Amino acid sequence: MRSTGSAVKAVIRYRRPDPECWEVVVKAACNPLGGTWDAARAAAQAGPALSGHADRLASALATRLGNVGELAVALAGAGDLRALPALRRIAEDDRVPFHVPWVPHLAALPAAELLPTMRAVLRRDPTKYHASTAALELLALWGPAAAPAVPEVVPYLESPYAHGALRALGRIGPAAAVAAERLADFATGRAPKAARHHPRLAAWAHWRATGDPALALDVCGAAVRSGTAGHGLPFLADLGPLAAAHADTVRGLMESPGAWTRVAAAHAYARITGDPEPAVAALLAEVDPDWTGNPALPTREAVRRLGGIGAAAAAAAPLLRRILAARERLSHPYEHVRIMADEAYVRTLTGALARMGAGAPVQPPVPAARRGLLRRWQGQGLH
Structure with a gap:
């Protein structure tokens, strides 16, 4: 034993x-x-x-x-x-x-069962209660199913947890339209609590809540054109063809010296234009089969984006299978999240292979x- x-x-x-x-x-x-x-x-x-x-x-x-x-x-x-x-x-x-990092386990539970508890957690003083980050992240993972909690989330826009509140409201979507004016204030910097990293997220949340892309295209497009591309590209990717006016700028950023920007630009370009070929080449260049889990490298994100492209990225399948076959988990500086980090990567790999139509090998004991x-x-x- x-x-x-x-x-x-x-x-x-x-x-x-x-x-x-x-x-x-x-x-x-x-x-x-x-x-x-x-x-x-x-x-x-x-x-x-x-x-x-x-x-x-x-x-x-x-x-x-x-x-x-x-x-x-x-x-x-x-x-x-x-x-x-x-x-x-x-x-x-x-x-x-x-x-x-353990919140995704709770998100696997039905929102209707645990949401009343999370709403009670959020009703405590939003400026002090240290569970707020985790609670807001849980609502964001539940997405539209967390809609009843919008009244509890909105006050957090005036708290140290404003970033989590913006993300939760954006993921909840149309039910958060009651906060549209507040979201616009954050997107334009008019909100007293707005910080420099809030405008793109707030503009995206405004679009998700209202269905009007104008503010998101303006704010996120300006960020991409100004050189702070990493802050705007994921939101332009979500906007997809609505961001067609920014396609050339995004394509140019696939040659950026920053690996994270290259990956984000490749994903955004494929989503905006529907043309996967340039994106696949850029993403494949970032997939390191010897990646150990170093968070400074965007390998897992590149794999996830290749999976999102699907069958057009099938050339990556042999490489992904080889990475998946590794016996040891990815390294991580904190053992209390190493298993979860590696399991998330395994799901990324197997999901990518499935969407490519390539399947995944059965792993022997x-x-x-x-x-x-x-x-x-x-x-x-x-x-």
């Missing part, structure tokens, strides 16, 4: 660990004495990998002891509604049961001989 420490290390390091590792991790995470925080932190990231352990997680949550927040997130990530009572209790106690070797290394403290 593995030690808890070696099992935690294995699930954090490897994409396809021995199933026994997750069994050990879950058992330790469910310890009612709460002395296995590393295991609980790993379990909170696992998502669907823990679907087979949902009953044990739910039973541990029912005791209200131990690592309750992490276990609730783990159960939510497994898509189990039994996480809801614990999440509601945690919110009522003014505690935050998750790091912001770790061979038994190699599992035994790993156990010996771990027992010697070398792994």
Whole structure:
């Protein structure tokens, strides 16, 4: 039987660990004495990998002891509604049961079930309550399903969390039209709380809420023409053919010295013009098969954008399969998000291959001989 420490290390390091590792991790995470925080932190990231352990997680949550927040997130990530009572209790106690990177697990739960709790969280003082960033991000991920929370989101435009509020309102869409005037004030810099990074996001949110693209085209187009391209390109991409007047400028930015700008420009150009060929070449140039997870490099974003192009980017499929076949997860400076970061990349790769019509290879389990070797290394403290 593995030690808890070696099992935690294995699930954090490897994409396809021995199933026994997750069994050990879950058992330790469910310890009612709460002395296995590393295991609980790993379990909170696992998502669907823990679907087979949902009953044990739910039973541990029912005791209200131990690592309750992490276990609730783990159960939510497994898509189990039994996480809801614990999440509601945690919110009522003014505690935050998750790091912001863990929010996608909560977004997998039905918005109608958890939205009343998030609205209650947001009704607390928007200038002080530190859960606001995570709550607003959750609403943004739910999108239109979070529409009933618009009255709670709007006051956050006057708070330190204005950026999150703008993003949430934009993702909610037409139901946020009641805030159109406030969004326009942020887009034009008239709002007292408007910061330099708000106008493009606010202009995009205004378009999403009202359906009128004029302000977004003006503000985001000006940003692209001025050289602050990275701030305007994603929004022009979302506008698609409506931004046709900016196509030549966007094409020129595919030769930018900045890799992130090149990727954003390639995506925007394909969306605006419907011509994928130049974009595929630019994006392929940024797909590094030896990428280790360095956030300064836009490799994962390039893969995601190739997937968005679909069949026209099928030339990238062999490279993406090779990256997907790696046994070790991407490195990350923070272990409490390494599993989630790598799983997100795996979903990006498999989704891209599916949209290209190329499928994804079935990944073999770790061979038994190699599992035994790993156990010996771990027992010697070398792994």
